[in-house]
Amino acid sequence: MEHSDEEKNSELCKLLLEVGSLLMGSGANSARIRITIQRIANAYGYDAELLITHRALMLSVYNDEKDFFVSRLKRTLPHGANFKMVSGISRMSWQIVDEKWNLAQVRQEIVRLKTVAHYPRLVTLSMVALAGASFCRLFGGGYMEVMVAFVATFIGLFVRQEAAKKAFNPYLCIYFAALTSSLIAGLPVKLNLGAHPDYAFATSVLYLIPGIPLINSMSDLLDGNIMNGMVRGINGLIIAFAIAMGLLSAILTYNI
Amino acid sequence: MELLVFFEKWIWLGFAAIGFAILFNVPLRTLWVIFLMGALGGALKLFIMKLGGGIIIGSFFGAVLVGILSIGAGHYKHSPPFVFAIPSVIPMVPGAFAYRMMLGLVRLTNNTDQTTFSQLLNDTVDNGLKAFFVLLVLALGVSTPMLITRQQSAKNIKVPLKKDR
Structure with missing residues (x-):
């Protein structure tokens, strides 16, 4: 039980950083990245603090009641505009809040968004x-x-x-x-x-x-x-x- | 005749916004909204400039219009408002001023003649200041609805035409 909990938390951190790095690489501004990450983290019952720079993101996820704290760092993707990605992630963040998606669903949606085609x-x-x-x-x-x-x-x-x-x-x-x-x-x-x-x-x-x-x-x-x-x-x-x-x-x- | 010229400009403004929207890979369902918003914002800017408002005030009101419309469009099409707002204001971005300033700066380095130098300096400072202020009012205009309603997410702003998800 303890182990699976830990795995879940680590998966959540990875997903949050992935979302942040995708947003940064797709041309979202810093406030949007911070709000989206916090919205998703809150939906799973955690708080998130974020240090946003141009080339890397630093994330701390914590929950005072469970005495849980973890920090991670991730490089952002090369920058280029992709508003399909920004729009898709924004929709996903609301679906996570409204429809209580689990982490596997979120991972699946991120994989899907990455393969969405550009215009010919x-x-x-x-x-x-x-x-x-x-x-x-x-x-x-x-x-x-x-x-x-x-x-x-x-x-x-x-x-x-x-x-x-x-x-x-x-x-x-x-x-x-x-x-x-x-x-x-x-x-x-x-x-x-x-x-x-x-x-x-x-x-x-x-x-x-x-x-x-x-x-x-x-x-x-x-x-x-x-x-x-x-x-x-x-x-x-x-x-x-x-x-x-x-x-x-x-x-x-x-x-x- | 005046109206026809205006209408023609309206269409070109829309196409300029659409071109950038496709370059930024926006979702297909948002394209026609961006066409309308780009055309309306640009038309308002041109109209105010015709009234003698100057490019900075014109750009500001154009961007405010785009910002307000983008909130409604975001609710209507289920996308973040800035997906609509950025391609729509891009035709108003003072790119021409920005690179003229850069070009001026480069030319200033190899010019020693006193009169040409001061003329060039004038133009460069003029272009640079215009680029900076137009950019400032564009960002300010687009975020006006958020600043006034003091919301962090456009989803919390009540919009009359909102449909249920």
Whole structure:
């Protein structure tokens, strides 16, 4: 009896850390990670305290009545946006509270969430390219510029995905993508095609903007998680720097 | 004619939000809500900017609208509100200002001519400050409903259109 209890507790800690690390890797802000972990721990009759950093999570689970205390540490997953995961975990945490799931069910659901498919690659590429074209149109570009922005975004995102597959440094992936996009969008500027080729040039790299790091940074800062907010903000600034470097390389190449 | 131009922008704003939503891999059931929210928030921002509010105030009200709508959408579609809110405000994120600031900083390092230098410094500081403040008001606007209702989880906020789980 004693033994199985211990196993259960250790499984609970593992699951909580797994949930936290998945949330951190999928683009949730720190307050959400803390609330979700505490909600799940409370559902099983424990309290949880969490130290959240960008690359690792430290968790203490305790129960004063049972005189139980355990601490664990886990590295977070590489960062990338996956809101299906965030949404799925949020639903799961409420199902744990409302429907009294046991730990095996939770483990099963986490395994299932990990295998949920991303959108097909072609869909992602064309929709993001369409977003790039939309930005160009909103800036006031004509049909020519919109087409250029579409193509530049499409190929740039493709390059970024390929570079990420080859496991380049993430900032380098963004540099490659920004360079490709701005080289494509810079060609009409160099050749002076169309009415405002510079609109396409300015909007061709907008799909790379570090929106999630920057917004999460601000919401962490507002929430009092100053350290996390600063780390996320600096991450966002380095991404912006990588984009600017890509643009600058293209500008120097074409001398425009 | 004015209305037609406005409507066209509305559609482009929606597509911009959808593109980022797919990049962030949101659940399929939330996509059309994000389209509407991105379009409405962006349209409000453009409208306020047209009234002379400037980009910072415009972005703030756009983000507040997105934040309020995201609470309702979260209840309606059973997802955390920020899944809706982030893709919807991304088109308003001052990415162009942020990298223009970076580009300016890089250029400042190899420029010694006095007049060009001060002109460049002006532009860089202008772009940097705009990027920072727009970002600040976006995060503030999106979290306005939570800050006002003083709840930790959007699930505790009463929403009229809520359906039973």
